[in-house]
Amino acid sequence: MTQDVEMKDHQTPSHSVASALPSTLQHLKDIASLIESGAHTKEVRRIGRAVRLTMGLRHKLTAPVLSAFLDFAFAPGSETYKQLSAYLPKDDEHAMEVDSAPSAKQAPTKHSSPELEIFCYLLVLLFLIDLKKYNEAKACSSASIARLKSINRRTLDVLSSRLYFYYSYSYELTGDLAEIRGNLLALHRIATLRHDELGQETLLNLLLRNYLHYNLYDQAEKLRSKAPRFEAHSNQQFCRYLFYLGKIRTIQLEYTDAKESLLQAARKAPIAAQGFRIQCNKWAVLVRLLLGEIPERTIFVRRGMEKALRPYFELTNAVRIGDLELFKTVADKFSSSFNTDGTHNLIVRLRHNVIRTGLRNISISYSRISLTDVAKKLRLDTANPVADAESIVAKAIRDGAVDATLDHENGWMVSKETGDIYSTNEPQIAFNSRIAFCLNMHNEAVRALRYPPNTQEDKETAEKRRERQQQEQELAKHIAEEDDDDF
Amino acid sequence: MDPKLTEVSQLFERFKAALVRNDFDTCANLLSQLKVLLTGFRSLPPLFEDTPNAIHELTLARDIYEHAVILSVKTEDQDAFERDFFQLKPYYTDASGRLPQSPQEYIILGLNLLRLLVQNRIAEFHTELELLSSTALENPCIKHAVELEQSFMEGAYNRVLSARQTAPHESFVYFMDLLAKTVRDEIGGCSEKAYDYLSISDARQMLLFSSDKELADYIKEDHPEWEIKDGCVFFQKAKETAPCKEIPSLQLINQTLSYARELERIV
Numbered sequence: 001m002t003q004d005v006e007m008k009d010h011q012t013p014s015h016s017v018a019s020a021l022p023s024t025l026q027h028l029k030d031i032a033s034l035i036e037s038g039a040h041t042k043e044v045r046r047i048g049r050a051v052r053l054t055m056g057l058r059h060k061l062t063a064p065v066l067s068a069f070l071d072f073a074f075a076p077g078s079e080t081y082k083q084l085s086a087y088l089p090k091d092d093e094h095a096m097e098v099d100s101a102p103s104a105k106q107a108p109t110k111h112s113s114p115e116l117e118i119f120c121y122l123l124v125l126l127f128l129i130d131l132k133k134y135n136e137a138k139a140c141s142s143a144s145i146a147r148l149k150s151i152n153r154r155t156l157d158v159l160s161s162r163l164y165f166y167y168s169y170s171y172e173l174t175g176d177l178a179e180i181r182g183n184l185l186a187l188h189r190i191a192t193l194r195h196d197e198l199g200q201e202t203l204l205n206l207l208l209r210n211y212l213h214y215n216l217y218d219q220a221e222k223l224r225s226k227a228p229r230f231e232a233h234s235n236q237q238f239c240r241y242l243f244y245l246g247k248i249r250t251i252q253l254e255y256t257d258a259k260e261s262l263l264q265a266a267r268k269a270p271i272a273a274q275g276f277r278i279q280c281n282k283w284a285v286l287v288r289l290l291l292g293e294i295p296e297r298t299i300f301v302r303r304g305m306e307k308a309l310r311p312y313f314e315l316t317n318a319v320r321i322g323d324l325e326l327f328k329t330v331a332d333k334f335s336s337s338f339n340t341d342g343t344h345n346l347i348v349r350l351r352h353n354v355i356r357t358g359l360r361n362i363s364i365s366y367s368r369i370s371l372t373d374v375a376k377k378l379r380l381d382t383a384n385p386v387a388d389a390e391s392i393v394a395k396a397i398r399d400g401a402v403d404a405t406l407d408h409e410n411g412w413m414v415s416k417e418t419g420d421i422y423s424t425n426e427p428q429i430a431f432n433s434r435i436a437f438c439l440n441m442h443n444e445a446v447r448a449l450r451y452p453p454n455t456q457e458d459k460e461t462a463e464k465r466r467e468r469q470q471q472e473q474e475l476a477k478h479i480a481e482e483d484d485d486d487f
Numbered sequence: 488m489d490p491k492l493t494e495v496s497q498l499f500e501r502f503k504a505a506l507v508r509n510d511f512d513t514c515a516n517l518l519s520q521l522k523v524l525l526t527g528f529r530s531l532p533p534l535f536e537d538t539p540n541a542i543h544e545l546t547l548a549r550d551i552y553e554h555a556v557i558l559s560v561k562t563e564d565q566d567a568f569e570r571d572f573f574q575l576k577p578y579y580t581d582a583s584g585r586l587p588q589s590p591q592e593y594i595i596l597g598l599n600l601l602r603l604l605v606q607n608r609i610a611e612f613h614t615e616l617e618l619l620s621s622t623a624l625e626n627p628c629i630k631h632a633v634e635l636e637q638s639f640m641e642g643a644y645n646r647v648l649s650a651r652q653t654a655p656h657e658s659f660v661y662f663m664d665l666l667a668k669t670v671r672d673e674i675g676g677c678s679e680k681a682y683d684y685l686s687i688s689d690a691r692q693m694l695l696f697s698s699d700k701e702l703a704d705y706i707k708e709d710h711p712e713w714e715i716k717d718g719c720v721f722f723q724k725a726k727e728t729a730p731c732k733e734i735p736s737l738q739l740i741n742q743t744l745s746y747a748r749e750l751e752r753i754v
Contacts, residue, residue: 215617251617252610345616348633352641388643394677395642406681408689425735432742439749 024060027053028069028123032116039115039155047115047158054123061127063088069123073116080117080147084124087140089131114151118144118159125166134174141167145187152194161202161234168206177210184210188227197230201237208244215342217251224248239269243280250283250346255291262287278308279341285312286346289353292401294320311337319350322358324379327351355392356401363402363415371411386411489540492547495524499551506554511562518558521551532577545586549578553591556598560658565602572599580618594656597628601662604636605669612636627655635666642677644670648695671695675710679722690720 031050038046067088074081121144128137145167148160164187171180184207191199204227211220224245232238246262249255266280281299288295300306300313311334318327331338331347338344358378362369374393375385382388393413396402404415421427502517525531530541531548538544552575559567572595579592596619603612616633623629631654638646647670651663671694678685678693687699696702706713706720714721 217614217617218611221614251613253613254610339621344621345613348637349613349640351637355641382643382646383649384645387645391644391674391677392642394681395673398677398680404681405683408682408685428735428739435746439746442753443749 024065035115137170141170157196157198161198164202177213198233205240221248239265259287289319327354368414593626593628597632600632605665631655684719684721686719
């Protein structure tokens, strides 16, 4: 998303003198030629760039500009042209005439490529969503999806994945997500058959979003675990996937994996995606609390997130102290915001962690304490607090939350001496995992570098190339041998 | 009225009568006939076709499956419960917009939650829980199951056991009895980690046995590593032995070599 903003900034200054309307139209035409050339040379990345440029122009789109562009792109009589221009509001007759006049001359020579046609659909759809004409947007996106199904071209993948997204988005805005579930599944199937990996990625995310919107975690997990996975093509889609994965795993009590996915999603998300990062952080905080960890204060005081994370901050505080009363007050106080976040059930689960933390604090401060006092300190207000305290402590001991033994006859909890952690393998393991993380990060960064095609290489003579290839081969052999040497 | 529908309704009436009499063989027999007949209706899931009698058929089918679930509880057949519940579920989720809510719905959902708890399928328990609205969570049947799960996770087993008296519906009792067995295993597992030893009478009380003999049998059967000596149960044997102090040399060499290789690649 950051890229979009930057792109826009680069573009505008040079044209700021000219009036907004023609310049936007000119940009669109540039983008169209970019798409055409991308489609012609089968350079998918050019189309990707075109889409990014379009997002920069998004807020400058107006009905006259769009209709002028449609005139430019299509032969006037074509089916798609009629269909698309029907969606545009006709209030600005005057401006339209002015613009369509020059382009009409070009029209006869035009024969639009499918890429350009789909691109026009995308433009109109964006425009309708921005105007909040959601019902028209729904109709337009459905029409575009129907058209997409009949074209099978890899150069379309980037455009179609955007269209899928806005298709689902327009239905979500009107609250009819359940309606398109079958359609999305069919599209996912088609994308899989066509080896359209970007499309698969996008559609899988949309389906997960669709299921999670209705809290259908079971179906979401079944789909996710069975859908084909491959290396991510788009960072944004990968972030979303990680977020959904984290949510599913949280619900299914796989907290360790959930934490990993959620933190990774928050880390990988672009800076501009503030809302997404807030959501990720909310869930990550809860998962870490459920794991018995206390998130650092810095998470809550970051600029822009402070207000949104406030309820979670107070919650963390209650868990940290291990005070059941405070926990209850906080849960009640912010219950409406927890309900909107859909985290209410997780908060209910947390109660048991509050008790655990309280118990751990007691076990650290006392070497021996009677169960009556434990019950009092934990504020267990039940019929038989001592018996409850005893079994709660017993379970905490079994789960490894506290290191103690119980003396039933005397009704005591006796804490064990905390052993010297440096006499165990623990530090070595922690050290290793950190080193592994850093090395992995470096390797991934190297792998993510992209090199522009080297123009000088083309001029290389045949002889030189052979020499270089030989060198490379030797090097590869060398590396392979080295690998064999290790164990 | 549609003759097929009349036939099903009549059969269903006989089924209900048999269920009241607790005549389970007849019930099972009639139920399989009913299920076969239901496949003939095109308005039921998964087709959901909009036939003129759709509402009537859906209501009747839902009623039949609800009774099937109740029957499976009475016959104490958990597999049948799971099957029937999954057949019933689409009527609650996908047909909820077209049918008025069933008075049985919360009881059945609560029973299902309890079943998942008894079978210790906590992940599925929470997945089901997410599907419930906040009004559903307020319902006594659902609330009962949710509170049980909480006490269970905390380790407040006394509360789990005493909840048997407050069961909101008669059919809950069967699962509560099953839950007692799960609770005993849990207490056993916790005790062996938490106590060094327990006197036999305390152990008997804690593990909910009425006689010492039952306790001895249980220990022999499920926990042969416990030792009975001087009127006490010793758990010492079950505890882990002290961690060995050996240096994991091979692992260390491996790791160091891999660091060296990675660093070489970077520099």
